[in-house]
Amino acid sequence: MHLYNTLTKKVEEFKPINPPEVKVYTCGPTVYDYPHIGNWFTFIRYDLLIRTLVSSGYKPKWVMNITDVGHLTSDADEGEDKLAKEAAKEGKTAWDIASFYSDYFITSLNKLNFIIPSQLTRATNHIAEQINLIQKLEAKGFTYRIDDGIYYDTSKFSKYGDFANLDLDEQQAGARIELNPQKKNPNDFALWKFSPREAKRDMEWDSPWGIGFPGWHIECSAMCMKYLGETVDIHCGGIDHIPIHHTNEIAQSEAVTGKPLANYWMHSNHILLEDQKISKSLGNTITIEDIETKGYSTETLRLLVAESHYRSQSKFRWDTIASANQRLVRYRNFAVRRFQQDGKTNLDAPDLISPMQDDLNTPQALANFEEFLSKAEDTNISKNSIETAIKLIDDLLGLQLSKTKNISQQQKALINDREKARNEKDWQRSDDLRHQLEKMNISLLDTPHGTIWQHIA
Ligand SMILES: [Zn+2]
Known part of the structure; x- marks a missing residue:
C-alpha cells in the first residue's frame, strides 16, 4: 500500500x-x-x-x-x-x-x-x-x-x-x-x-x-x-x-x-x-439534511466523495450530486440482478483494492468498477459474480449495494402477467402493465437473457 x-x-x-x-x-x-x-x-x-x-x-x-x-x-x-x-x-x-x-x-x-x-x-x-x-x-x-x-x-x-x-x-x-x-x-x-x-x-x-x-x-x-x-x-x-x-x-x-x-x-x-x-x-453551508431534502441518499453523498481524489480540490455542486445519483442508480440496478439472474458466466471480480491501495485512488476504483459493469451488463452473469462484486465495493466505499431490496410478490406477478401478454401478442395489455410498473418506480429491460426489472430512481 x-x-x-x-x-x-x-x-x-x-x-x-x-x-x-x-x-x-x-x-x-x-x-x-x-x-x-x-x-x-x-x-x-x-x-x-x-x-x-x-x-x-x-x-x-x-x-x-x-x-x-x-x-x-x-x-x-x-x-x-x-x-x-x-x-x-x-x-x-x-x-x-x-x-x-x-x-x-x-x-x-x-x-x-x-x-x-x-x-x-x-x-x-x-x-x-x-x-x-x-x-x-x-x-x-x-x-x-x-x-x-x-x-x-x-x-x-x-x-x-x-x-x-x-x-x-x-x-x-x-x-x-x-x-x-x-x-x-x-x-x-x-x-x-x-x-x-x-x-x-x-x-x-x-x-x-x-x-x-x-x-x-x-x-x-x-x-x-x-x-x-x-x-x-x-x-x-x-x-x-x-x-x-x-x-x-x-x-x-x-x-x-x-x-x-x-x-x-x-x-x-x-x-x-x-x-x-x-x-x-x-452563509453557504450545506448539511446532510439539506441533501436529503433534495431527495438524495447518504450513499449518493458517499459516491460523490469517491468521485474526486482526496488530494485534489473538489467542488460540490447540485448538478454533480445529481449525476452521482444517476451513477448510484446504475450500481443498484446491477445489484438487483442477483434476484433475477444466475447465468453460467463467472466474471473476474473488479480490481478495486489496487487503486485504493495506491494512495486512495477512488476515481480509478470507480472506473474499474464501471468497466466491470459494462461487461457484466452484456453477459449472462452468475449470481455469485454479482454478489462478489457488490461485496467488494460495499466493503471499500460503504455504498450498501447489498441492501438493495427485491421487488414484492405482487410486482413480480405483474411482470409475469406482462410476459404472458407479450407471448400472446396482446400489446395493449403488455403496455398497460408496463405503465403500472413504472408508477411503482420499476422499469423493464428486455435483454437476450430475458426481461430484467430495474429501479427507475
Ligand atoms: Zn487535532
Whole structure:
C-alpha cells in the first residue's frame, strides 16, 4: 500500500509500526454547529482510509476526537469562543450545545454508514490528561505565562516551521500586526487560557495555573498519546490543519516525547461550494439534511466523495450530486440482478483494492468498477459474480449495494402477467402493465437473457 505523506511530500510505501495493527488518529469536529458538506467530505475520506486498511488485512485502531470545549473562532488564540457564542445565541449553556451536537455527530456517523472509530474521545473528558501534558512541557521549559494564559514558546522547538514550510523570519517581521503584544513569537499559542476575572464561564476547570480552559491544540496531543501511544502510524486532518493545528500538535507532542507524533500525515484537500470556500460566515453551508431534502441518499453523498481524489480540490455542486445519483442508480440496478439472474458466466471480480491501495485512488476504483459493469451488463452473469462484486465495493466505499431490496410478490406477478401478454401478442395489455410498473418506480429491460426489472430512481 502507498500513501502520500505530507511530512515528506512524497508518495511512500506504507509500513506500519506493528502490523497488522495500524494506529490512526483523525481530527474530529468542533461541536457547536451541524457539520457542513466540506466537513463531511473530510470525515468520509477518513472512513475510506479505514476501509482500505481493513480490506488490505490490517487491523486499524482508530481514534477521533470531539472538540467539545470552546475553542476560538480563529485557529490562533484570538476571537470569540465558538461554543459560548452559539450558547448565548440559543439561550443555552455551552454544555447543552456540546452535548446536542456531539450526539448529532455520532448519529450521523451511523446514518452515513461509517466504520465507527474504536474511540471517539471528548476533550472535556480529558482535562486532566491535557493539564498533565502542559505540566510536562512546563518542566521541559517550553512554556511561559502571560496575562491571559500559559503559552507554548515556539522558538524553543527548533523544527517548528518544518512541517508546514513556514517562513518564521517573515512572520517575525510581520509581528507588529500581532494582536497579543505579550507573546514572545507570533506563532506562540495558548496551552491554557485563564477565565476572565469578571465573568464565570460555563466551561472552566481548576488547574495549577488558575481557573480556565485548555487551548484547542493540546487536546489532540493528549488524547492521541493516551489511546495510541507516543507515535501513531497515520494522522489525518483537513489541509487547513497543516500550518497551525498540526504544526502545533507536533510541537507539543514531540517536545515531550522526542519521537515523531506520526509516521504518515494525510490531509484532505478543500471542498468548494460552486467556486466559493464553504464557511458559516459566508452563509453557504450545506448539511446532510439539506441533501436529503433534495431527495438524495447518504450513499449518493458517499459516491460523490469517491468521485474526486482526496488530494485534489473538489467542488460540490447540485448538478454533480445529481449525476452521482444517476451513477448510484446504475450500481443498484446491477445489484438487483442477483434476484433475477444466475447465468453460467463467472466474471473476474473488479480490481478495486489496487487503486485504493495506491494512495486512495477512488476515481480509478470507480472506473474499474464501471468497466466491470459494462461487461457484466452484456453477459449472462452468475449470481455469485454479482454478489462478489457488490461485496467488494460495499466493503471499500460503504455504498450498501447489498441492501438493495427485491421487488414484492405482487410486482413480480405483474411482470409475469406482462410476459404472458407479450407471448400472446396482446400489446395493449403488455403496455398497460408496463405503465403500472413504472408508477411503482420499476422499469423493464428486455435483454437476450430475458426481461430484467430495474429501479427507475
Ligand atoms: Zn487535532
